[in-house]
Amino acid sequence: MPDEHGFTGSNHIMNAWIEAGTQRGSCRGVFAGVVVDDLARADQAWRGVEATFAHQRTDGGFEANDRPNGKSAKPIGAAVETAFFFLQECGRMVLIIRESPHEAHFHDRIVALEPKMRRACAFILAGYDHIIEDSSHAVNRIVIAAKAFGTCGVVLHDEQLIATSKKLIAHAITLRDPEGVFIENGGRDSSYNVVSILFGSVLGLHVSIPEFEAVLPAAMKWQLSRVKPTGEIDVTGNTRTGVGKEASPFTGEAKSVNYGEVVQAFTLYGLIHGDQAALEAADRVFAFMQSGAKAKKR
Numbered sequence: 001m002p003d004e005h006g007f008t009g010s011n012h013i014m015n016a017w018i019e020a021g022t023q024r025g026s027c028r029g030v031f032a033g034v035v036v037d038d039l040a041r042a043d044q045a046w047r048g049v050e051a052t053f054a055h056q057r058t059d060g061g062f063e064a065n066d067r068p069n070g071k072s073a074k075p076i077g078a079a080v081e082t083a084f085f086f087l088q089e090c091g092r093m094v095l096i097i098r099e100s101p102h103e104a105h106f107h108d109r110i111v112a113l114e115p116k117m118r119r120a121c122a123f124i125l126a127g128y129d130h131i132i133e134d135s136s137h138a139v140n141r142i143v144i145a146a147k148a149f150g151t152c153g154v155v156l157h158d159e160q161l162i163a164t165s166k167k168l169i170a171h172a173i174t175l176r177d178p179e180g181v182f183i184e185n186g187g188r189d190s191s192y193n194v195v196s197i198l199f200g201s202v203l204g205l206h207v208s209i210p211e212f213e214a215v216l217p218a219a220m221k222w223q224l225s226r227v228k229p230t231g232e233i234d235v236t237g238n239t240r241t242g243v244g245k246e247a248s249p250f251t252g253e254a255k256s257v258n259y260g261e262v263v264q265a266f267t268l269y270g271l272i273h274g275d276q277a278a279l280e281a282a283d284r285v286f287a288f289m290q291s292g293a294k295a296k297k298r
Helices: 009-014 021-035 039-053 076-098 103-126 128-135 139-156 159-173 192-204 210-225 259-273 276-291 293-297
Strands: none
Touching (some): 009 021, 021 039, 021 076, 039 076, 039 103, 076 103, 076 128, 076 139, 103 128, 103 139, 103 159, 128 139, 128 159, 139 159, 139 192, 159 192, 192 210, 192 259, 210 259, 259 276
């Protein structure tokens, strides 16, 4: 949930505005409140959405300050990336609200939000070449960008944005190894492969991407093989997470497996495809999270 400044994620951790991407948590807070009919909580989370657009620049992008590691989202490529990281959940948030019984509660706010979303989408659309150049080594980011274009395109009834989403998905499909696992930094990663599965699956709820759905079983087969009987995710051979190869640009801590996204990916895939193995794996991973064993291993 947003703090008193409307900050979430790393902006909250740093107690300062750093960039827009980390504000995606506020969007999740909104639709979490919406789906459990807790409008007071959804309204509280909405403050984070407002805080994000309060930092929107005239070109549609967002203001940025230096991260603790000295880098920032000020350069164009990074500015496009942090914008689509926020927009992919902002678009999803609006679609969930519209499909809920609570659209009237948010109607005026969404109407006011749409021109701001349109400017932000124009900004990332103008940066398409940067997305391809800067993110193709980490295919999950290509999928996340596709989700931003697709969900926002549906919100704004913009066929160009939807077409761009499908174009990115087609590119993402080419970024798999011979066994169908999504490539991250030249190899396999049991956390980021899940991101591609999850975010692509969410996009597929709103935009028709059957060609992506067709490649998911192979990626999921490998992902399921990474689940130990205890529910822990095997990180052996990972190229990015769980093995000390990458650090957070905000906290400096080594990146680890995002267990919450693993659970979501298995659950969503299992429900959509009627895959009992995926649902059972979701239960095991969730139990591992709840047991505290994950925290003890850090």
